[in-house]
Amino acid sequence: MSGKLHSLGQIDRRWLYLTLAATLSVTLMIGPLFPDVPSAFTRPVFDSIENLEPGTPVLVSLDYSPYSAPDIEPTAEAVTRHLLLRGARPVFVSLFFDGNNMYQRLRQQVIDRDFPQLEEGRDWAVLGYKAGGRMVINALNQDLSAMYTADLRGVPLDSLTALGGMRRLGDFPLIVAFSSGTPGLQEWILYGGDPTGTPVAGGCTAIGMPEYLAYFPGQLVGLLGGLKGASEYEAALAAGYPDRDFPRRAGRAMGPQTVAHVLILAFLVLGNLAYLRRPRREGRST
Amino acid sequence: MKRLIPRVITSVVGIVLIVSAFVVRPGDDGGAAWPVQAFLYVDRNFSVWFGILAVFAFILGGASLLKNHVSKVLHRRRDWPYSVVTLVSFVGVLVIGLFKLGGPPGLQGEVTDPGAWLLVVFDGLYDPLGSALYALLAFFVASAAYRAFRLRSLESSILLVSAFVVLLGRTPLGTWLSDFLPRSLGFLRIDTFSVWIMSVPNVAGQRAILIGIAVGVVALTLRILAGRGDAEGGRS
Amino acid sequence: MSTSLEIWVSAALTLMVMSFLWRDNPFYKFAEHLFVGVSAGYLMVMGFWSTLWPNAIVKLVPTAARVTDPTAALPDREPLILIPLFLGCLMLLRLWPRLSWLARWPTAFAVGTTLGYNLVRSVRSNFLEQIHATVAPGLWISSASGGVDWAATLNQLLLVVGTACALAYFTYTRSGRGFRGGVARSGLLVLMIAFGASFAYAVMSRITLLVGRLQFLLGDWLGLV
Numbered sequence: 026m027s028g029k030l031h032s033l034g035q036i037d038r039r040w041l042y043l044t045l046a047a048t049l050s051v052t053l054m055i056g057p058l059f060p061d062v063p064s065a066f067t068r069p070v071f072d073s074i075e076n077l078e079p080g081t082p083v084l085v086s087l088d089y090s091p092y093s094a095p096d097i098e099p100t101a102e103a104v105t106r107h108l109l110l111r112g113a114r115p116v117f118v119s120l121f122f123d124g125n126n127m128y129q130r131l132r133q134q135v136i137d138r139d140f141p142q143l144e145e146g147r148d149w150a151v152l153g154y155k156a157g158g159r160m161v162i163n164a165l166n167q168d169l170s171a172m173y174t175a176d177l178r179g180v181p182l183d184s185l186t187a188l189g190g191m192r193r194l195g196d197f198p199l200i201v202a203f204s205s206g207t208p209g210l211q212e213w214i215l216y217g218g219d220p221t222g223t224p225v226a227g228g229c230t231a232i233g234m235p236e237y238l239a240y241f242p243g244q245l246v247g248l249l250g251g252l253k254g255a256s257e258y259e260a261a262l263a264a265g266y267p268d269r270d271f272p273r274r275a276g277r278a279m280g281p282q283t284v285a286h287v288l289i290l291a292f293l294v295l296g297n298l299a300y301l302r303r304p305r306r307e308g309r310s311t
Numbered sequence: 312m313k314r315l316i317p318r319v320i321t322s323v324v325g326i327v328l329i330v331s332a333f334v335v336r337p338g339d340d341g342g343a344a345w346p347v348q349a350f351l352y353v354d355r356n357f358s359v360w361f362g363i364l365a366v367f368a369f370i371l372g373g374a375s376l377l378k379n380h381v382s383k384v385l386h387r388r389r390d391w392p393y394s395v396v397t398l399v400s401f402v403g404v405l406v407i408g409l410f411k412l413g414g415p416p417g418l419q420g421e422v423t424d425p426g427a428w429l430l431v432v433f434d435g436l437y438d439p440l441g442s443a444l445y446a447l448l449a450f451f452v453a454s455a456a457y458r459a460f461r462l463r464s465l466e467s468s469i470l471l472v473s474a475f476v477v478l479l480g481r482t483p484l485g486t487w488l489s490d491f492l493p494r495s496l497g498f499l500r501i502d503t504f505s506v507w508i509m510s511v512p513n514v515a516g517q518r519a520i521l522i523g524i525a526v527g528v529v530a531l532t533l534r535i536l537a538g539r540g541d542a543e544g545g546r547s
Numbered sequence: 548m549s550t551s552l553e554i555w556v557s558a559a560l561t562l563m564v565m566s567f568l569w570r571d572n573p574f575y576k577f578a579e580h581l582f583v584g585v586s587a588g589y590l591m592v593m594g595f596w597s598t599l600w601p602n603a604i605v606k607l608v609p610t611a612a613r614v615t616d617p618t619a620a621l622p623d624r625e626p627l628i629l630i631p632l633f634l635g636c637l638m639l640l641r642l643w644p645r646l647s648w649l650a651r652w653p654t655a656f657a658v659g660t661t662l663g664y665n666l667v668r669s670v671r672s673n674f675l676e677q678i679h680a681t682v683a684p685g686l687w688i689s690s691a692s693g694g695v696d697w698a699a700t701l702n703q704l705l706l707v708v709g710t711a712c713a714l715a716y717f718t719y720t721r722s723g724r725g726f727r728g729g730v731a732r733s734g735l736l737v738l739m740i741a742f743g744a745s746f747a748y749a750v751m752s753r754i755t756l757l758v759g760r761l762q763f764l765l766g767d768w769l770g771l772v
Contacts, residue, residue, distance in 0.1 A: 041457055042450045042568045049754075049761050053772050059483050064506070091438040092445040095759025096752050122593040125423045126433045153421075156369070156598040157362025163664055164358035167336075171355050172362070174601060177421045179616040215668040219676065232752035235745045238509060239517035243680040244672065251748070252755045253481055278758050283482040285449075285754040290478055292457040293471065300461045313648045317655035324656055328663025360631035361660050363603045364653055366594035367635030373591045374642055376583070393580040400584030408592025418614050422596045429592065431553065437589055439557035440582040442760055443564035449757035450568055452750050460746075466739045473743025478750060498698070508744055511702050515709030516741025518677045519734070522710075523717045525674035532662045 032299075041292065048288050049281045057280035058273065061253075061260040066238070069247030070226045071261045073199060074104070079112030082150075082189045086202040086213060087131065090123040093205035093230050098130070099255035099275035100228035101203040105135050106271055107262055108201075109143065114187040116197075117151045118173075120161055120208040124154040125177065139271065146180055150187035153177045158208035162216035165194045195221035199246075203228040210237055214244050228254065252278055318538045325536045327353055376401065404432055473508055480505020548770050558768040561760060603628050681710050709737040 063071060077083065085105065089097045108115050117128050128151055136143060143149065152173045155161045164171040169192060175181050182188060191197055200223050204210035210227045218225035224246045229237055231251025241248050249258055255275035262271060331350040337343040343351070380394040380401075407428045411418050414427035422429050462468045479485040485501035492500055498507070549555065563578040605612045606628045612619040634653035641650035684703055690696035716734030719727045766772035 036457075038454045038458070039568065041454050045450060045453045045757075046761070049758060050765060053758070053761055053765055056772065065510075090441065091433075092441040093752075093756065094442070095762075096755040122590050122597075123433075123437075125421065125593070125597070126430070129423055129425070129430065154593060154597045155362055155602070156365040156594050157358065158365070159664070160358035160361040160365075160660070164355060164362075167351070167355045171359055172602065174605075174622060175616075175619075179420075179619060181620065215672040216664070219672045220668065230752050231748045231755065232745075234748050235509065235513050235741065236517050236520075238514055239521055239677065240672075240680075243683075244676055251751055252758075253751070278755065278762070281758045281761070282751070282754055283484070285758070286478050286482045286751070287484055289453055289456045289750055289754070290475060292453055293460055293475060296457040296460065297462050297471075313651070317651040320652060320655040321659040321662070324659030325663035325666075328660060329666055332664075332667040356627070357660050358664075359602055360628075360634075361657060362598050363628075363631040364635055364638065364657055366599040366603075367638045367653070369591050369594040370635075371638055371641060373587050374639065376587050378642060390576065393576050396577055396580040397584035400581050401588045404585050404588025405591060408588065409595060411596075419616060422592060429589070432585060432589065435553040435556050436560065436581065436585050439560045439763070440564060440578055440585065442756065442763075443561040443578075444582065445753075446757040446760040447564065447567060449753040452753045456750065466735060469736055470739045470743040470746070473740040474747040474750075475743075477744045477747035481747075481751065507702070508740060511705050512709055512737050512740040513744040515681075515706050516713050516738045518681055518710045519713030519717070519738070520741075521673040521677050522714060525669050525677075528665060528669045528673075532666045535658065535662060 045285065045288060048284055052281040052284045055280070056277060058276055059279055059283060061256045061276060061279070063257045063261040064254075066241065066248045066250065067254055067257040067261065069242070070104070070201075070228075070249055071107070071247075071258065071265070073224065073226055073246050074107050074111060074113070074201075075265070077108075077111050077113045077199065080114065080189065081198055082114045082116050082187060082191050083108055084191075084194065084197045084200045085115040085117050086200070086204075087117060087119045087124045087127045088121045088209040089127060089203055089205035089230070090121055091127070094127070094130075095278070096230040096232075096251050097203050097205050097228060097255075098127070099252060099278070100249045100258060101127075101131055102135050102274065103255055103258040103262055103271075104201060104203075104228060104249070105131060106139060107258075109136070109140050109148070110262075110266060110269070114189065115149045115201075116188060116191070117149070117153070118161075118165075119154040120158055120212070121205075122154055122156070128153070128177075139269075145178070146176065146184070147186045150185045151177045159212040159216050162194070162208075162212055166217065166221055168193055193221075195223055197223055199223070200225045201227070204233065205230045206233070209233070210245075211240075214240055218244060252282055322536045322538055324357070325532070328357060373401070373405075400436075404429070407432060473512075476501060477505045477508055480508075549768050554768055558764060561764060603632055607632070681707055709734075713737045713741075 074083075085101075085108070087101060089101075105115060117131075119125065119128065121127070136149065140148075145151070152169075153176070155172050157164075157172075161172055169188075170182060173182060176185055194200070194217055200213055200217055202210045202213040202225060204213075204227065210225070210229050210233065213225050213227075217223065225244065226246040226248075227237060228249040229251070231253070234248065234250030234254075237245065237248055237250075249255060252275050256273075256279045259271070259273050259276050263273070327350070331354040334347055334350040334354075336351065337347070377398070380397050382388075383394040384391050384398065406412070408422055411420065411422050412428045413431070414420050414422075414424040420427075423433070424430070460467070460471055460474070462471060479488070480502045485505065489500040489502070497503060549558075560578055560581070563574040566572055567575040600611070600615070605622060606625040609621040609624055612621055634656055637649045638653040639650075640646040686704055686707070687695055687700055690699075712730050712734035714734065715727070716731045716738065719731040762772060
């Protein structure tokens with residue numbers, strides 16, 4: 026038994042890769058949908074958007090690239106749906122150079138699909154990407170027109186009714202940042218939320234969640250971490266708006282995610298069993 | 312001179328911006344004395360200028376890439392045919408993007424408007440390549456879980472147990488495994504324990520790291536602004 | 548199965564990248580070099596049209612606004628925008644070894660700007676606010692009924708002590724035994740729990756990205772999902 030366990034430690038890594046890919050593929054094809062409930066980190070984001078007055082402009086920053094989209098895009102979709110359902114007016118900006126493309130995808134998947142009656146410039150606005158990272162936020166603190174003179178279509182800021190008279194970052198009642206790294210949520214807190222007193226709600230990739238939790242609940246209204254956060258938000262949206270049937274993109278991906286977690290846990294256990302059962306002469310190194 | 316001027320620029324710009332953070336902003340209709348206006352002007356415009364410099368940094372990166380790969384092709388260095396791929400794709404995307412091929416006529420409209428060729432490049436090349444490269448990391452993480460995370464010492468064991476509980480707590484399996492616990496022992500449920508790890512020890516550790524970094528930022532900033540660092544990065 | 552050429556190209560590129568899991572090979576190298584070229588070009592294009600054009604060129608030559616929008620109102624000219632443009636040109640001198648020392652000027656400006664802005668914000672948000680968030684709730688947390696919420700109180704105590712111990716670890720890393728050493732070692736254990744949580748979330752994040760790619764291959768390309 027000991028020898029067999031030890032030989033597990035010598036297994037070619039490609040078998041591990043194959044096991045992971047096969048397990049995820051099979052689960053994807055079966056497509057289980059697990060029930061989810063909003064956690065203590067997710068609920069405050071939902072509530073803060075639920076409490077917005079219709080017509081309120083909300084600054085939404087799409088700070089992610091397509092590489093991390095599976096981990097953060099479902100969150101952006103669910104929250105944008107919620108904002109538009111509440112009649113709030115998202116004003117999209119981005120600190121990532123791929124942000125304009127991510128907006129185009131968000132528009133296709135959410136606005137065009139679920140809210141075809143809404144009109145750009147009136148019900149939402151897109152200011153788009155600017156280079157400079159945290160400095161962009163700093164400029165917006167003083168004046169939106171420091172960085173932006175027009176929206177992506179070239180319409181001057183004064184003509185955008187969706188902006189509702191907002192002239193600087195501090196005028197917005199809420200900043201929502203979807204972040205997959207730097208610049209992202211941390212910069213919005215340091216350069217946007219804290220200096221202006223504007224509440225910041227966040228969505229982040231799972232990898233950022235442990236770090237950003239340090240800012241919750243004082244400097245962050247709430248935090249949607251990775252696919253799980255998105256799945257919880259989708260569940261909250263489904264419970265809050267039972268008459269609307271929105272896609273459960275994150276919820277459907279949670280099945281394979283769950284199975285993968287169990288598989289990784291099994292790898293951890295088996296790897297350590299093999300390590301503990303190794304012959305003594307191999308010493309402590311791996 | 313080569314070192315003095317950059318140091319003076321760094322110190323002056325840094326100190327002016329630190330002071331400007333303490334300047335009280337006038338209201339929308341309120342005027343302000345000229346020193347206040349000057350600091351506000353600097354505070355606003357240095358951010359914009361920084362953004363412009365960032366684009367020049369992108370251009371420098373692109374030019375450097377061009378220089379290196381052209382040299383590799385010209386000298387027929389190892390794997391030079393792949394450099395041709397890089398050069399062709401780089402120049403191709405530049406032409407498509409800078410001339411806004413596809414989409415609205417001429418140079419009008421947004422470079423990512425529907426119909427623009429850059430959108431096709433994004434969806435057909437950039438997105439799948441980048442996403443696949445990042446997806447590779449999942450396999451490496453799985454391999455690391457199997458081969459590297461060992462119960463070697465008290466510290467590594469605690470790290471492992473923490474990771475184990477948090478991973479398990481984020482799945483329905485964690486809930487199911489601890490369903491047998493009575494209500495009075497609810498705090499021992501794996502999902503509850505996982506949330507506790509995230510909210511208490513994790514936050515304690517992360518806050519200590521943030522506070523430590525903030526102290527480091529102060530020390531480093533003061534050192535560089537005092538002209539005692541080589542922040543401009545050059546040893547010529 | 549998809550009939551779109553774009554999807555087929557995307558799927559082929561995905562498989563080329565994934566082939567690295569077997570071993571390094573020409574397909575992977577091709578995909579890797581293609582990615583470098585495409586992303587560098589894309590970055591420059593986005594930087595140019597989103598920032599350099601509207602925030603520098605149009606501000607210097609207002610009629611340039613009509614190039615992208617014939618009906619655009621002409622903005623006021625801002626001659627001072629020449630300063631960052633000049634610094635930007637100096638930055639490009641990094642490519643010529645004889646003049647590369649001039650590229651330190653824009654770097655110095657960027658460093659000064661970053662430090663100047665960051666110092667105050669970092670002290671405020673990452674130092675003062677973090678200490679405030681840790682100690683402000685106090686050590687006795689009241690329950691809704693007015694008594695002491697023992698669970699919340701214990702958690703708060705652990706949070707304060709854990710943060711202090713982890714900070715002590717940074718200060719007394721080399722302390723061996725004794726009180727200081729004990730506190731520092733406790734701090735190390737707190738950090739290990741935090742790193743364990745970070746590892747778990749890193750696993751989640753990476754798995755999600757793989758799920759996304761598999762959804763594309765099995766769904767968008769093969770039509771199996």
